Amino acid sequence: MSAVIRLDTRQRLDRAAGDVVFGLRRVTASYGGRPAVRHVSMDLREREITAIIGPSGCGKSTLLRCLNRMNDLVPEARVEGSIAYRGEDLYGRVDPVEVRRRIGMVFQRPNPFPKSIYDNVAFGARIAGLRPLDDVVEGALRRAALWDEVCHRLKASALSLSGGQQQRLCIARALAVEPEVLLMDEPCSALDPIATMRIEDLMRELRDDYTIVIVTHNMQQAARVSDRTAFFTVEDGAGVLVEFDRTDHVFTRPTDDRTENYVTGRVG
Numbered sequence: 143m144s145a146v147i148r149l150d151t152r153q154r155l156d157r158a159a160g161d162v163v164f165g166l167r168r169v170t171a172s173y174g175g176r177p178a179v180r181h182v183s184m185d186l187r188e189r190e191i192t193a194i195i196g197p198s199g200c201g202k203s204t205l206l207r208c209l210n211r212m213n214d215l216v217p218e219a220r221v222e223g224s225i226a227y228r229g230e231d232l233y234g235r236v237d238p239v240e241v242r243r244r245i246g247m248v249f250q251r252p253n254p255f256p257k258s259i260y261d262n263v264a265f266g267a268r269i270a271g272l273r274p275l276d277d278v279v280e281g282a283l284r285r286a287a288l289w290d291e292v293c294h295r296l297k298a299s300a301l302s303l304s305g306g307q308q309q310r311l312c313i314a315r316a317l318a319v320e321p322e323v324l325l326m327d328e329p330c331s332a333l334d335p336i337a338t339m340r341i342e343d344l345m346r347e348l349r350d351d352y353t354i355v356i357v358t359h360n361m362q363q364a365a366r367v368s369d370r371t372a373f374f375t376v377e378d379g380a381g382v383l384v385e386f387d388r389t390d391h392v393f394t395r396p397t398d399d400r401t402e403n404y405v406t407g408r409v410g
Contacts, residue, residue: 157188157189158188159187159188159189159190160187160188160189160190161187161188162185162186162187162188162228163186163187163188163227163228163322163323163353164185164186164209164225164226164227164232164323164355165185165224165225165226165229166182166183166184166185166186166223166224166225167183167223167224167225167226168181168182168183168222168223168224169181169182169183169205169208169221169222169223169224169225170182170221170222170223171201171204171205171208171213171219171220171221171222172219172220172221172222173204173216173218173219173220174218175220176379176380177379177380178201178204178380178381179200179201179204179205179374179380179381179382180201180380180381180382181223181382181383182205182223182382182383183383184372184383184386186209186353186355186370187353187369187370188353189349189350189351189352189353190349190353190354190368190369190370191345191346191349191354191355191356191367191368191369191370192354192355192356192368192369192370192371192372193356193357193358193363193364193367193368193370193371193372193389194206194355194356194357194358194371194372194374195357195358195359195361195364195371195372195373195374195404196373196374196375196376196381196384196404197375197376197404197409198359199376199381200374200375200376200381200382201374201380201381202357202374202381203327203328203357204381205374205381206247206325206327206355206357207247207327208221208225209225209232209245209323209325209355210241210242210244210245210246210247210323210325211232211233211238211241211242212242212247214238221233227241227244227245243266243270243319243321244321244322244323245321245322245323245325246316246317246319246321246323246324246325247316247324247325247326247327248309248312248313248316248324248325248326248327248329249312249327249329250327250328250329250331250332251331251332252305252308252309252311252312252332253312254300254301254303254308254311254312254315255300256299256300256301257299257300258296258297258298258299258300259292259295259296259297259298259299259300259303259311260279260296260297262300262311262314262315263278263279263282263283263311263314263315263318264278264279264318265315265318266315266316266318266319267279267282267318267319270319270320272318272319272320278318279296279318280293281318282314282315282317282318283311283314285314285317285348285351286310286311286313286314286317286344287310287340287343287344287347288307288310288311288314291307292307292311304337305332305333305334305337306333306334306336306337306338306340306341309329309330309332309333309337309341310340310341310344313329313341313344317348321352322352322353323352323353323354323355324348324352324353324354324355325354325355325356326345326354326355326356326357327356327357328357328358328359329341329356330342330358330360330363331358331359331360338363342363342366342367345367346367349369356368361393361404361405364389365389365393368389369388369389370386370387370388370389371386371387371388371389371392371393372385372386373385373386373392373396373398373400373401373404373405375400375404384398384400384401385397385398385400385401392405393405
């Protein structure tokens with residue numbers, strides 16, 4: 143199979159904030175023939191943070207995994223409709239491994255490997271052939287706002303870090319392979335308020351260089367960090383997109399009663 147188009151640094155710098163990164167058209171994702179999310183159409187844009195919110199079971203995480211073909215790893219999963227990534231068919235003749243390198247992911251709970259801090263960050267970079275590794279590791283840890291806390295103990299076990307540090311380590315591990323997009327699936331749900339604040343500050347810093355899509359159950363977090371918000375609800379057993387707009391509009395001037403009821407807490 144042919145790989146996703148490889149863009150050089152000049153092309154990357156020439157991309158303008160607000161350009162469409164993902165174009166979703168009538169996307170339906172199913173497991174065993176049962177839709178988890180149905181007929182989603184929206185555009186996700188360059189160097190913005192997009193939050194996906196909604197009640198449990200509305201397909202938020204399923205949709206997120208469609209964006210880097212993680213659902214390919216689930217035998218009974220099927221994705222219909224179309225997803226374009228920078229104009230290329232994400233589910234066409236592209237290498238899904240390359241897709242996942244370009245579109246990194248951070249999961250709900252920190253999942254460091256039982257290796258040293260250094261080897262955690264270097265893991266993907268070694269596979270990708272990025273050199274010199276010392277520079278790659280330091281750069282990724284700096285971008286994840288973790289370098290100053292761990293630079294003197296890089297050979298220590300990653301499991302010795304606090305929960306918030308482990309999550310920032312996982313972000314550094316994702317950044318080390320030089321992705322263009324960062325997907326984050328409830329990255330703060332297992333963290334205390336102080337660690338959550340640091341991750342939110344980090345997301346705002348990373349927005350200058352990366353497109354970020356975050357699934358969160360925390361509406362206040364979505365309001366604090368995101369530029370645009372997509373609100374999903376459940377209808378006939380599947381998630382549907384109700385409203386997608388600038389975050390301030392979704393939270394203060396929603397156009398759909400279902401959105402207003404959810405963001406004001408009338409409906410959980």
